[in-house]
Amino acid sequence: MAEPMTTSNLQDILPLVARGKVRDLYEVDPQTLLFVATDRISAYDVIMANPVPNKGTLLTLLTTHWFKILTTAIPTLRTHFLTLDLPPQIPESLRPALQNRCMQVRKLKVFPIEAIVRGYITGSAWKEYQQSGTVHGMKMPEGLKESQRFPDGPIYTPSTKAEQGEHDENIHPDQGNNPTPPAHPTPPFPFINVIFPIT
Incomplete structure (x- = not known):
């Protein structure tokens, strides 16, 4: 089993926009962000000490599954999700660890x-x-x-x-x-x- 990913450390490749409780956000281009779901665990608004291996991958795949269900049920719905494909800037050596834990998304205004x-x-x-x-x-x-x-x-x-x-x-x-x-x-x-x- 792969080691859990607690941080993505892609800031030498893409500009780091923010680190959330679970996800790291990078800018791919002026219109696109890369969301990287780590294996960090957050409960009661606190990041826990022990990550769960592959949690980020599961979270990303569940998220995209529900986006597909919602956009099928509501054809006029437009979400921020673009693709699970990694941007071309990501080197081949990092792709296996990042595959299916990243989403490219539209850069939109966040409503908190x-x-x-x-x-x-x-x-x-x-x-x-x-x-x-x-x-x-x-x-x-x-x-x-x-x-x-x-x-x-x-x-x-x-x-x-x-x-x-x-x-x-x-x-x-x-x-x-x-x-x-x-x-x-x-x-x-x-x-x-x-x-x-x-x-």
Whole structure:
């Protein structure tokens, strides 16, 4: 088994744009970025000490799988994903370690919102519900049990997308729908009915 990749170290080949909790981002050209999914593990907004071998490859392949499902189900959907192919600047000697853990993507404006769709009341949603009877500020029916399916179907529960070392914060869906000027569409709701029948 290959050694886990905790950092990609391609900055001598491509300009490093950023290192996230799990991914390293490089500029391929003015319109294109290379996302490299490492084997780092992040939980509770903290990078854990022990990586998981091949986790980055699995993460990349799962991500591209869902992009294909979504763009097939919603033909008008345009994502940032371009290809799993490595850019020509990557030398042959590095290609085996990077294959299927990298995505070339369109360079787009980032909206710092994590769009979370929940079908069940667990985790931070359950904790908030126990304290206030709400989930992301939305009033929920009384008497829900932990891990119960939401009675009216899946709900959109966005959070802020914090910088490394900071914590994501749950926000009301109205806040997550308007992270940008009104000229930008807010896509999460149409996806709910596409994703949940599949899962």
